Amino acid sequence: xxxxxxxxxxxxxxxxxxxxxxxxxxxxxxxxxxxxxxxxxxxxxxxxxxxxxxxxxxxxxxxxxxxxxxxxxxxxxxxxxxxxxxxxxxxxxxxxxxxxxxxxxxxxxxxxxxxxxxxxxxxxxxxxxxxxxxxxxxxxxxxxxxxxxxxxxxxxxxxxxxxxxxxxxxxxxxxxxxxxxxxxxxxxxxxxxxxxxxxxxxxxxxxxxxxxxxxxxxxxxxxxxxxxxxxxxxxxxxxxxxxxxxxxxxxxxxxxxxxxxxxxxxxxxxxxxxxxxxxxxxxxxxxxxxxxxxxxxxxxxxxxxxxxxxxxxxxxxxxxxxxxxxxxxxxxxxxxxxxxxxxxxxxxxxxxxxxxxxxxxxxxxxxxxxxxxxxxxxxxxxxxxxxxxxxxxxxxxxxxxxxxxxxxxxxxxxxxxxxxxxxxxxxxxxxxxxxxxxxxxxxxxxxxxxxxxxxxxxxxxxxxxxxxxxxxxxxxxxxxxxxxxxxxxxxxxxxxxxxxxxxxxxxxxxxxxxxxxxxxxxxxxxxxxxxxxxxxxxxxxxxxxxxxxxxxxxxxxxxxxxxxxxxxxxxxxxxxxxxxxxxxxxxxxxxxxxxxxxxxxxxxxxxxxx
Amino acid sequence: xxxxxxxxxxxxxxxxxxxxxxxxxxxxxxxxxxxxxxxxxxxxxxxxxxxxxxxxxxxxxxxxxxxxxxxxxxxxxxxxxxxxxxxxxxxxx
Numbered sequence: 001x002x003x004x005x006x007x008x009x010x011x012x013x014x015x016x017x018x019x020x021x022x023x024x025x026x027x028x029x030x031x032x033x034x035x036x037x038x039x040x041x042x043x044x045x046x047x048x049x050x051x052x053x054x055x056x057x058x059x060x061x062x063x064x065x066x067x068x069x070x071x072x073x074x075x076x077x078x079x080x081x082x083x084x085x086x087x088x089x090x091x092x093x094x095x096x097x098x099x100x101x102x103x104x105x106x107x108x109x110x111x112x113x114x115x116x117x118x119x120x121x122x123x124x125x126x127x128x129x130x131x132x133x134x135x136x137x138x139x140x141x142x143x144x145x146x147x148x149x150x151x152x153x154x155x156x157x158x159x160x161x162x163x164x165x166x167x168x169x170x171x172x173x174x175x176x177x178x179x180x181x182x183x184x185x186x187x188x189x190x191x192x193x194x195x196x197x198x199x200x201x202x203x204x205x206x207x208x209x210x211x212x213x214x215x216x217x218x219x220x221x222x223x224x225x226x227x228x229x230x231x232x233x234x235x236x237x238x239x240x241x242x243x244x245x246x247x248x249x250x251x252x253x254x255x256x257x258x259x260x261x262x263x264x265x266x267x268x269x270x271x272x273x274x275x276x277x278x279x280x281x282x283x284x285x286x287x288x289x290x291x292x293x294x295x296x297x298x299x300x301x302x303x304x305x306x307x308x309x310x311x312x313x314x315x316x317x318x319x320x321x322x323x324x325x326x327x328x329x330x331x332x333x334x335x336x337x338x339x340x341x342x343x344x345x346x347x348x349x350x351x352x353x354x355x356x357x358x359x360x361x362x363x364x365x366x367x368x369x370x371x372x373x374x375x376x377x378x379x380x381x382x383x384x385x386x387x388x389x390x391x392x393x394x395x396x397x398x399x400x401x402x403x404x405x406x407x408x409x410x411x412x413x414x415x416x417x418x419x420x421x422x423x424x425x426x427x428x429x430x431x432x433x434x435x436x437x438x439x440x441x442x443x444x445x446x447x448x449x450x451x452x453x454x455x456x457x458x459x460x461x462x463x464x465x466x467x468x469x470x471x472x473x474x475x476x477x478x479x480x481x482x483x484x485x486x487x488x489x490x491x492x493x494x495x496x497x498x499x500x501x502x503x504x505x506x507x508x509x510x511x512x513x514x515x516x517x518x519x520x521x522x523x524x525x526x527x528x529x530x531x532x533x534x535x536x537x538x539x540x541x542x543x544x545x546x547x548x549x550x551x552x553x554x555x556x557x558x559x560x561x562x563x564x565x566x567x568x569x570x571x572x573x574x575x576x577x578x579x580x581x582x583x584x585x586x587x588x589x590x591x592x593x594x595x596x597x598x599x600x601x602x603x604x605x606x607x608x609x610x
Numbered sequence: 611x612x613x614x615x616x617x618x619x620x621x622x623x624x625x626x627x628x629x630x631x632x633x634x635x636x637x638x639x640x641x642x643x644x645x646x647x648x649x650x651x652x653x654x655x656x657x658x659x660x661x662x663x664x665x666x667x668x669x670x671x672x673x674x675x676x677x678x679x680x681x682x683x684x685x686x687x688x689x690x691x692x693x694x695x696x697x698x699x700x701x702x703x
Contacts, residue, residue: 066667071646071663071666071667073667074642074643074663074666074667074670077666077667077670077671078638078642078666078670078671081670081671081674082634082638082670082674084674084678085630085631085634085674085677085678086634088678088681089627089630089631089681090627207668208657210657210659210667210668211655211656211657211658211659211664212657212658213658223657223658224658225658225659225660225663226658241650241659241660241663247643247644250643251639251643251644254638254639254643255639258638278686278689278695281681281682281685281686282682284678284682285675285678285679285682288674288675288678289675292671292672292674292675295671296668296671296672299667299668596616599616599619599620599623600616600619600694601685601689601694602694602695
C-alpha cells in the first residue's frame with residue numbers, strides 16, 4: 001500500500017465523519033448557533049474544548065519547538081495549561097452564571113456602555129484574527145506535506161475547507177464535530193510517541209521513556225536526557241535540560257500565555273454551552289485532563305525527535321541520507337548546503353562558530369529554478385537554493401520547527417499507516433481551532449456589532465446570514481496572513497494573540513467579576529492603554545514600519561521579548577483600571593447587584609433568558 | 611440547611627481561591643522557573659530528569675489537573691454547606 005493510499009483513507013474517513021456530524025447537528029436558531037442551546041454535557045464539552053484548544057500550532061510545531069529549545073519550551077507547556085487554572089477558578093463559572101452568549105456582551109453590560117462593547121468587539125476580532133493566521137499556516141503546512149504542493153496553495157485549499165465546514169453548523173455543529181476531532185487527534189498524537197518510545201527507550205509510556213534510560217553508541221545504558229544533553233553540547237548547542245532564556249523573560253512569557261489563555265474569547269465561550277455552573281466546573285476538569293494527554297506527550301516527542309534527527313542526519317553523506325530527507329527538501333521544509341564540500345550533512349549549533357551564529361543560510365529556503373522551471377540539483381543530487389549561504393558558521397542543515405511531528409514517524413521508521421493517521425490528526429487540529437475562531441469572529445460581528453449596536457431590529461435569520469458573511473471575510477484576511485506570516489514560526493505568531501488577550505480581556509474581565517467599585521471609564525482606559533502598549537511593542541519589534549524602522553533585540557524593555565510583553569501590558573491595564581477606578585464614581589446600583597448575582601452559583605439556566 | 615449568607619459564602623470561596631492559586635503559583639513559577647536551578651542541583655532527579663526541568667515539562671501540568679479536581683470538590687462542598695445547589699429537576703428554561 002502506498003503512502004498516498006493511507007493518507008487519503010484516514011483523511012477521507014475522518015472528513016466523512018465530521019461532515020455527517022455537522023449536517024446532523026446543524027444550528028436552527030441563533031441560540032444554537034452561538035452556544036449550542038446550552039445543552040452540551042460537561043464531558044463532551046471538555047473534549048470539544050480540548051480540540052478547539054489544540055491548534056495546528058500545538059499539534060504540529062510545539063514538539064518541534066521543544067526539540068529545538070529544550071527547557072525553554074516549558075513556557076509553552078505551562079502557559080497553555082496553567083491558564084486553565086486561572087480560567088476555571090477566576091472566570092468561567094461566573095461568566096456562565098451571567099448567562100449571555102459572548103464576551104463583549106458581558107463587558108458591554110457590566111461596564112454599561114456601548115463604547116465598551118465596541119472596544120471589546122475590536123479586541124476579540126483582533127485576537128481571533130491573529131490566532132487564526134497561525135491556524136491557516138498550519139493547514140498549509142499539512143496540505144503541502146500531503147500533496148507535495150507549495151505552502152501558499154495549501155493555505156488556500158485549507159481555507160476553503162474550513163469555510164465550508166464552519167458555515168454549516170454554528171456552535172452546535174462544531175461542538176460535536178470537535179468531539180470526533182479530539183479523538184482523532186489524541187490517538188494520532190500519542191500512538192507514534194508510544195511506538196518511538198518503545199524503540200528508543202524500551203518503555204511504552206512516552207512520559208516514562210523520557211525520564212528512563214537508553215543505550216549509547218557503545219551499547220552502555222545512559223539516562224535518555226543525559227544522552228540528549230551530550231549530543232547538544234557536542235554539536236555546540238546549550239544543554240537540553242538547561243536552556244538559555246533569561247529567568248525574567250521566561251517568567252513574563254509564561255505569565256502572558258497563562259493570562260492570555262484565561263482571556264481568549266473562543267475558549268471562554270465554549271463554557272457557555274453547558275447547563276449550569278456546576279457543569280462548568282466539571283467540564284473544566286475534563287478539558288484540562290484531555291489537554292494534558294497531549295501536553296504531557298509533547299515533551300517526549302520533542303526529545304525523541306531530536307535524538308532521531310541528529311542520529312539519522314548528522315555526518316551522513318547526502319547520497320546515503322534517508323529517503324524522507326529528499327521529500328522534505330522538495331517542499332522546502334529541510335535544506336542542505338555543502339559548505340565544506342565533503343558531501344556529508346553537518347548539523348551544528350552556535351557554539352561551533354566564532355560569530356555565534358548557526359543559520360545555514362539567510363532566510364527561508366527558496367529553490368533555484370532552471371529555464372524550464374524545474375528545481376535545480378547540485379553535484380550530490382541535492383536541491384539547490386537561491387539563499388545566501390552564511391559563511392560564519394559550519395552548520396549545513398536547515399529545517400523548520402514545524403516539521404518535527406510530521407517527520408518523526410518517518411525518522412522512527414514507523415509503518416506508513418501511522419503517518420496517514422498523523423496527517424488526519426494534523427488536519428483535525430487545524431480545522432477544529434479554525435472553526436472555533438471563525439465562530440467567535442462571526443458572532444462578534446453579527447451579534448455584538450450588528451444586532452447590539454448598529455441594527456437592533458435584525459431578525460434571527462438575518463443575524464445568522466451576517467455571521468456567515470463575516471466568517472467569509474475574516475477567512476480571506478486569515479488566508480492572506482497565512483501565506484505571508486508576520487513571524488517565522490507558527491507558535492510565535494500564536495503567542496502574540498495571547499499577549500493581546502492577556503493585556504485586554506483578562507484584567508478587564510477579572511476586575512469586572514470581582515470588583516463592584518470599578519466603573520466604565522476606568523475599565524475602558526485600562527483596556528485601551530494595555531492593548532495599545534502591547535500592540536505597539538509587538539509591531540515595533542516585528543514589522544519594518546516606514547520612517548521608524550524595526551526594533552532590535554538590544555532595545556527590549558528589561559530584555560523581555562515581544563512574546564512576553566503581554567504580561568507587562570496586563571500589569572499596565574490593572575494599574576490604570578484600579579488607579580482610575582477608585583478616583584472615579586462607582587457604577588450604578590443595578591450593576592453592583594449584577595456583580596453580586598454572578599457570584600451565586602445557582603440559577604444559571606434561567607439567567608440566560610434575561 | 612442554613613440560610614444563604616452571601617458574605618460568608620464569598621469569604622469561603624475566596625479562601626479556596628487563594629489557597630489553590632498559591633499552589634498554582636508555587637508549582638509553575640516557583641518550582642519550574644524561579645527556583646529551578648537550585649532544585650535541579652539539590653533535589654533528587656525524577657527518573658533521570660532534573661527536578662526543575664521535570665516540573666516545567668511534566669510536573670506542573672499534572673499539578674494543574676489535580677488542582678481543578680480539588681477545586682470542583684471543594685466548591686461543591688461549600689455550595690452544599692450554604693444551600694446553593696440547583697434542584698435537580700428545576701425547569702431551566
